[in-house]
Structure formats: C-alpha cells, structure tokens
Amino acid sequence: MYRRPIFAANWKMNKGPSDTESFVKSFLSKLTGRQTSDIVIAAPFIALPTLSEALRDARGVEMAAQNCSQFDDGAYTGEISVKMLREILVRHVIIGHSERRSIFGETNAVINAKMKKAREAGLKLIFCIGETLEERNAGQLESILRSQITEGLDGITPSDMEDTVVAYEPVWAIGTGVTATAEQAQEAHAFVRSVISDLYGPEVAGKLRIQYGGSVKPNNAAELMACPDIDGALIGGASLDAQSFVDIISNGSPAN
Numbered sequence: 035m036y037r038r039p040i041f042a043a044n045w046k047m048n049k050g051p052s053d054t055e056s057f058v059k060s061f062l063s064k065l066t067g068r069q070t071s072d073i074v075i076a077a078p079f080i081a082l083p084t085l086s087e088a089l090r091d092a093r094g095v096e097m098a099a100q101n102c103s104q105f106d107d108g109a110y111t112g113e114i115s116v117k118m119l120r121e122i123l124v125r126h127v128i129i130g131h132s133e134r135r136s137i138f139g140e141t142n143a144v145i146n147a148k149m150k151k152a153r154e155a156g157l158k159l160i161f162c163i164g165e166t167l168e169e170r171n172a173g174q175l176e177s178i179l180r181s182q183i184t185e186g187l188d189g190i191t192p193s194d195m196e197d198t199v200v201a202y203e204p205v206w207a208i209g210t211g212v213t214a215t216a217e218q219a220q221e222a223h224a225f226v227r228s229v230i231s232d233l234y235g236p237e238v239a240g241k242l243r244i245q246y247g248g249s250v251k252p253n254n255a256a257e258l259m260a261c262p263d264i265d266g267a268l269i270g271g272a273s274l275d276a277q278s279f280v281d282i283i284s285n286g287s288p289a290n
C-alpha cells in the first residue's frame with residue numbers, strides 16, 4: 035500500500051510572527067521541484083495568521099496548531115478553540131504531544147476529548163504517542179502504546195481515521211539527540227499499525243500514515259524513512275532552521 039509521506043515541523047514555543055515570516059521566505063526559496071511528500075508547519079498560535087499569509091501562494095505546505103481546547107467556548111482562560119483555529123484557516127492540529135502530557139498533565143481522556151472536538155470542526159489530527167525510557171526499560175512499550183492509542187482514539191470513527199496521522203515519538207528521543215534506531219522505530223511503528231488494525235481493520239491500518247519523531251535530522255532522515263512502516267516525520271529542533279527542514283524533507287522523500 036502506497037502512503038504519501040508527511041513531514042511536519044513542530045516549532046513548539048519558538049518563532050513569533052516576525053521569525054515566522056522570515057523562515058517561510060527562506061524555506062520556500064530553498065524548497066524547489068515537485069514535492070513527493072506532504073509538508074506541514076505547526077507554529078505557535080500567535081504566529082499562525084502570519085504563517086497563513088506567508089504560505090498563501092505556496093501550494094502543498096499547510097498549517098497546523100500545536101494544541102486546541104477540548105471545550106467549545108466560554109470561561110476557559112488562556113485556551114484556544116477549534117472554531118477559532120478554523121476561522122484562521124488552520125487545517126491540522128497536533129494533539130497529545132508528550133510535552134502536553136508530561137508538563138501540562140494531559141491524560142488520555144483529555145487528549146481523547148480534544149481529538150473528538152477537533153474532528154467535529156473538521157481539523158485533521160496529528161495524534162502523538164510514545165513511551166518514556168522507564169516504561170521501555172520496564173518492558174511496557176506495547177502496553178503503553180496500546181492504551182494511548184485505544185483511549186486516545188475512543189469514539190474516533192474509521193472515516194475520521196482518513197484525516198488522522200499518528201506520530202510515534204519515544205519520549206527519550208525528543209530533544210535529546212538520541213534517535214531511535216531504524217530497527218527500534220520500525221518495530222514500534224509495526225506494532226502501532228497492528229493495534230490500529232485490531233481497532234479498525236486492516237484497510238484503515240494499511241492507509242494510516244505513521245510519523246516518527248525524536249531527534250530527526252538531515253543525516254538520519256533517509257534511513258528512518260526507508261523503513262516500511264515509517265511514513266514521514268514530526269520534527270522539533272531541526273525544523274527551526276529552514277535549510278535543515280528542507281534537507282530532511284528531501285533526504286526522506288521518495289524520488290520524483
């Protein structure tokens with residue numbers, strides 16, 4: 035089954051509007067030729083209108099938010115609703131990033147509520163999962179991934195899954211410079227696909243794009259992307275530099 039790779043920059047809490055504008059200018063000038071992968075940039079909320087404007091003529095590069103509220107509107111200080119994201123033409127939203135889970139206390143139930151809210155608004159999901167080093171060392175890799183997937187996707191329909199990408203990000207590889215080996219990543223991705231198959235059947239599982247995230251760099255993108263169950267990457271640190279994001283995309287994408 036052919037799956038078009040998807041490369042997403044997750045800028046986290048980096049780049050305000052003016053850095054966003056200069057990044058996009060530089061990025062688009064370096065991104066040449068016909069793209070064989072989908073490209074997404076997840077900027078801080080406040081930079082999204084600038085990103086939208088800067089990407090106006092750039093076909094094939096879409097915007098993502100890094101989070102959304104599980105509530106519609108009302109007294110939720112500091113929150114951003116899915117309706118607000120739609121209003122500024124955001125297409126994708128990252129949900130369940132490990133930093134949201136560990137620093138901001140998001141549980142599988144909260145993540146599931148956000149996933150459902152985002153789908154109601156027609157946003158495409160980038161649903162993040164991944165184990166800590168302690169969990170991996172304790173032999174809990176599969177049970178953690180299974181519960182994150184099962185609880186996170188509760189109530190998400192097979193047709194919602196057509197607009198969902200799963201990002202497998204081992205927490206121990208995020209921002210550490212330690213990448214999972216291609217074997218470790220492939221093994222986890224194959225397991226994720228098997229859990230999706232248990233839940234939705236082989237057809238949905240076969241179509242699902244599963245990104246790898248965790249210290250992806252220009253020099254390891256090709257090896258990771260060559261794995262049969264790895265369909266793109268979610269990139270933190272290395273996506274902050276236009277040249278390095280371009281290099282990851284070109285090194286990790288199928289030839290034209």
Ligand code: 13P
Nearest residue numbers: 044208209248249270271
């Ligand atoms: P790094 O690429 O900086 O390891 O971050 C990965 C990540 O968390 C992307 O969401």
